[in-house]
Amino acid sequence: MTDLKRTPLYDFHVANGGKMVPFAGYDMPVQYPAGVMKEHLQTRSAAGLFDVSHMGQVALTSTEGLEALTLALETIVPVSVAGLKPLRQRYGIFTNEAGGILDDLMIANTGDHLFLVVNAACKSQDIAHMKATLPDHVTVTEITDRALLALQGPAAETALARLVPTVTDMRFMDSHRMDVNGVEWWISRSGYTGEDGFEISIPAQIAADVAAKLVEMDEVELIGLGARDSLRLEAGLCLYGHDIDTTTSPVQGNIAWAIQGIRRTGGARAGGFPGADRILAELENGPDKLRVGLLPQGRAPMREGTxxxxxxxxxxxxxxxxxxxFGPTVQAPIAMGYVPTEYTTDGTEIFAELRGKRLPVTVSSMAFRPSTYKR
Amino acid sequence: MKFTEEHEWLRVEDDLVVVGITEHAATQLGDVVFVELPEEGTTVTKDEEICVIESVKAASDILAPLDGEIVEVNGLLVDEPSKVNEDAIGDAWFFKMKIDDLSVLDEFMSEAEYKAFIG
Structure with a gap:
């Protein structure tokens, strides 16, 4: 067994009763004593604090200026990076030559460079990919001295504003850098739960203090990876390595919305990314299969691989x-999966085979619970 | 009450063996959201997978602890799976079995032995 890495909050998790499990090479809390169900509902009703410091934080800088940098990144992601305004963030994907997905990520324009957050399991490979493919004027720097917290839920703004009052001015996908008592906090109004909330990058040495201050607040509880997964599933958000991977295109994966018109056929900066032939053709003609939401009609949860x-x-x-x-908020089993295009209409009934039995499943919108982002 | 290494408890009631899962097992599983029970009248063999329990985290099985016939199942668990977390050794029994010879229960662990087993 390889040695697991620890985030700056490891001791904090253990002190708070976190049940630690290996995840993407890190020893991470899957749940706390409250359990997945209560943690999930806590995040939907008040606020949950997540340690996502295992994710990769990467700075991209260029000696040729921000515009050249954004155009360089556009050669490996099919989204409009040059169109991303300062202090704004956007969802993106790295594609491969076959039009599959190498990883999904967040891209923020800091005003003078780009700040990326990538998946923990993919970060080494993503960084190597960027170093190998981006032009010489671009420098790729992994940021290893900062923790990343996510504060999610309807009370997230109230809670965080006690520490950083100006967060009330931010809207969904704003990405700001602010001085808090002489320390730079990088805050974006985003998350992975379908709730309003924030992702907060702070120096590793203050992470446990900040987490403790937040958890002391009545509205906030610690939330583990178990509830993080059920929350994102209810929100219809895909998980890399499960719902999307190198074999699925962004169109098949139902994340074509991330590809702005300017990168599509007829756009001013159409194509020019790995796998563009396939992806642009699928955008024009439709994919052969599509990721959809699935509602099992009975009570039995249906898991990956069914x-x-x-x-x-x-x-x-x-x-x-x-x-x-199981979706704790919708109080029913929920799933997502791939079906051929002719089965993707909402309400289509198909069947899943569970323990040797065929059980009916209804194709549905993936947002099992509507998001509550502050736009 | 007797205990199996599969974290089931067994108690005799009106010459039937009532079977459930232990509090330890329920805690390990986490919040139970789905229970599938065998049909009443089914003949089962020891170690056969006869119930499915799903928590928010994962699915697991309950094995038949003995050879016998399932004479009654607890429909309450189908409607209220969370009972397994709330009252594992009381209301949340899973099924009642008829077995030929109740003396085979002697082979299972006592409560003290089970406590030592789970450490």
Whole structure:
């Protein structure tokens, strides 16, 4: 067994009863004593604090200025980076030559450089990919001396404003850098729960103090990776390595919304990213399969890997569930998975095979619970 | 009450063996959201997977602790799976079995032995 890495909050998690498990090479809290269900509902009703310091924080700088930098990044992501305004953040993906997805990420324009947050399991590979493919004027720097916290839920703004009053001025996907008692905090109004909330990058040495201050507030409780997964599933958000990967295109993955018109056929900066031929063709003609939401009609949760069929007796598998479980807020099993395009209309009934039985599943919108972002 | 290494408890009631899972098992599973029970009247063999328990985290099985016949199942758990977390050794029994020879229960762990087993 390889040695697990620890985030700056490791001792804090253990002191707070976190049940630590290996995740993406880190020893991370899957839950605290309250348990996944209560942690999930806490985040929906008040506020939850998550340690996401295992994720990769990366600065991209250029000797040729911000515009050249944004255009350079556009050669490996199919989104409009040059169109991203200062102090704003946008969802992006790294694609491969086959049009598959290497990782998904957040891209922020700090006003003079780009700040990226990438998945923990992909960060070494992402950094190597950027160093290998971006032009010489771009410098890729992994930021290893900062923790990353997420504060999510309807009370997140009230709680964080006690420490940083100006966060009330931010709206969804704003990304600001602010001085808090002489320390620079990097705050974006975003998250992975479908709730309003913030992602907060702070120096590692103050992370435990900040986390303790937040958790002392009545509205805030610590939330582990278990509830992080059920929260993102209810919000219809994809998880890299499960719902999207190198074999799925962004169009198949139902994240084509991340590809702005300017990068599509007919746009001023159309194409010019790995896999553009396939991805642009799929945007024009539609994909062969699509990630959709799935509502099992019974009470049995259906998990990743559960095969999907067109009818209760057909032998040909049409698709597979890529994420699934129980939605604590919707109080029902929910899932997402891939089905051929002809089965993607809302309300279509298909079947999942669970423990040898065919059970009906209804194709549905993926936002099982509508998001509450402050736009 | 007797205990199995699969974290089930067994108690005899009106010559039937009532089976549930221990509080330790319920805590390990986390919040139970779904229970699938065997059909009443089914004949089962020891170690056969006869119930499914799903928590918010994962699915697991309950194995038949003995050879016998399932004579009654606890429908309450289908409607209120969270009972397993709330009252594992009381209301949240899973099924009642008829077995040939109740003396085989002697082979299972006592409460003290089970406590030592889970450490």
């Amino acid at each position: 095969p999907l069929f067109a009818s209760s007796d057909s032998n040909d598998q049409i698709g597979v569930i890529t994420s699934g479980g």
